[in-house]
Amino acid sequence: MPTEMTAYAIEEYGDPDVFEETTVEVPEPGPNEIRVEVVASSLNPVDYKIRQGAIPDFAPEFPAILHCDVAGVVDAVGDGVEQFEEGDEVYGMPGGAGRQGALADYVVGHAGTFAHAPESIPLEDSAALPVVALTAWEMLADKSTVDVGDEVLVYGGAGGVGHIGVQLADWFGADVTATGSSEANRELAAELGADATVDYTETDVETYVDEHASGGGFDVVFDPVGDEHLETAFQAVRPFGSVVTTESSAAQDLDLAPMHANSLELGVVLVILPVLLGDRQDRIGEELEDIATLVDKGAIEPHIDDRYSFDEVAEVHRRGEEGDFRGKLLLVNE
Ligand SMILES: NC(=O)c1ccc[n+]([C@@H]2O[C@H](COP(=O)([O-])OP(=O)(O)OC[C@H]3O[C@@H](n4cnc5c(N)ncnc54)[C@H](OP(=O)(O)O)[C@@H]3O)[C@@H](O)[C@H]2O)c1
Known part of the structure; x- marks a missing residue:
């Protein structure tokens, strides 16, 4: 030795x-x-x-x-x-x-x-x-629950955490929408199980909610990116829905008023x-x-x-x- x-x-x-x-x-x-x-x-x-x-x-x-x-x-x-x-x-x-x-x-x-x-x-x-897998797991199986048929929005669906998030949400039977800033990112998310993908650099949040969420918003919004994504997460989630994030911006200057207005849950992971x-x-x-x-x-x-x-x-x-x-x-x- x-x-x-x-x-x-x-x-x-x-x-x-x-x-x-x-x-x-x-x-x-x-x-x-x-x-x-x-x-x-x-x-x-x-x-x-x-x-x-x-x-x-x-x-x-x-x-x-x-x-x-x-x-x-x-x-x-x-x-x-x-x-x-x-x-x-x-x-x-x-x-x-x-x-x-x-x-x-x-x-x-x-x-x-x-x-x-x-x-x-x-x-x-x-x-x-x-x-990445522990983080995605804790976001979807610990800080939120995902049931068959739930509509889940995954930000950064081709990123480290996001690409496992897409697969896990798909495995749980969710209807998965994933974001990506490039065609290659969106293609990978689709290959991994996303039912729909969104170029959030070209599409505003109201538009993709209208197109891909049926109940006025997604049941769960999965955010491993933070900053402006966390802000749009509160617009993309349905009343009584869940936002799960990895980001410290959640603890710093986040305005919690939208959570109150829609009776939301917020889960924060530090793996x-x-x-x-x-x-x-x-x-x-x-x-x-x-x-x-x-x-x-x-x-x-x-x-x-x-x-x-x-x-x-x-x-x-x-x-x-x-x-x-x-x-x-x-x-x-x-
Ligand atoms: N708290 C925790 O326990 C925990 C655990 C794991 C990771 N994290 C954090 O979660 C974040 C994501 O981790 P990851 O492993 O998924 O990272 P990654 O592999 O680098 O992926 C990040 C994804 O976020 C999107 N993105 C949007 N804006 C970005 C920007 N300004 N810079 C870089 N990427 C941007 C990119 O997708 P598009 O360009 O397609 O949008 C990219 O694919 C990191 O900040 C990481 O530190 C936290």
Whole structure:
């Protein structure tokens, strides 16, 4: 067993070139933790927001090994871990925010932040799922409920969270309308199960509500984008309906008057919270076990736009920040 490993870390906040390939000690798992030999990770906006210094409260200690998503093989288990043994193929969200993350040969995390990986897709592809699938799951199965025939509006239907949101809402039997700013984005959302798509840059909210929602608005509006989308969400939802969002704009300067006027529900997800708190981690693993089952049933699959090696992380961050991709960008530990 090597005592040292390669990691891609930042010593300070900055642009994508701030990543440095470095050699650090292989971490040891403590009680209730496992060590995973990393096969792959993927990019989420939280990774580049941490790198930029935009959310310092989420940053691991410097030198900070970033990236929340991981897929790999269990290599060591700490005291008290019963659900995993050496050699298990797992995926999870062990760190990258709050504690050291996945851009390294090994990552150590609380066992509750992992689950057995789906069996029907390559192990490396499952690294595209944890953050986005957990988020979409919590938005549609925890903060709201979606029944057969419900009309669901998914903003950003080709984005990381949105492309899983479209598939999950479709699996729950909803009538799904997805937005996208480009034809390619709308095409992907339609391929993944959206019954209708909307170019919100050309169509105002009254028009697409009239066209695609029957009860004066959508039953559920799924917003992983925030800002002006969250404002239009309150116009697009029907009276007594639900808006679910990931965005902190919900907590800052949101006018709650439209919620009162239409007796709405608002659900806000912060998926990484158990890792930041170091508490209730099992919630992550339990949800990931359910998500793996859905993947194996063919209900959801990650759309991987492109694959890169870990030493190309700067390019991946640049592309992510430019928004020039659909679904997910994968990082493979070659
Ligand atoms: N709170 C949480 O727990 C949580 C969890 C996961 C993600 N998030 C947040 O949710 C957001 C979406 O995450 P994601 O993984 O889906 O991101 P993503 O893969 O980058 O997708 C974002 C989508 O949003 C749309 N969009 C609209 N305006 C945009 C803009 N100004 N810049 C970039 N995209 C814009 C784009 O679609 P169109 O251009 O087609 O509209 C894009 O496909 C991020 O802010 C992320 O930090 C929060």
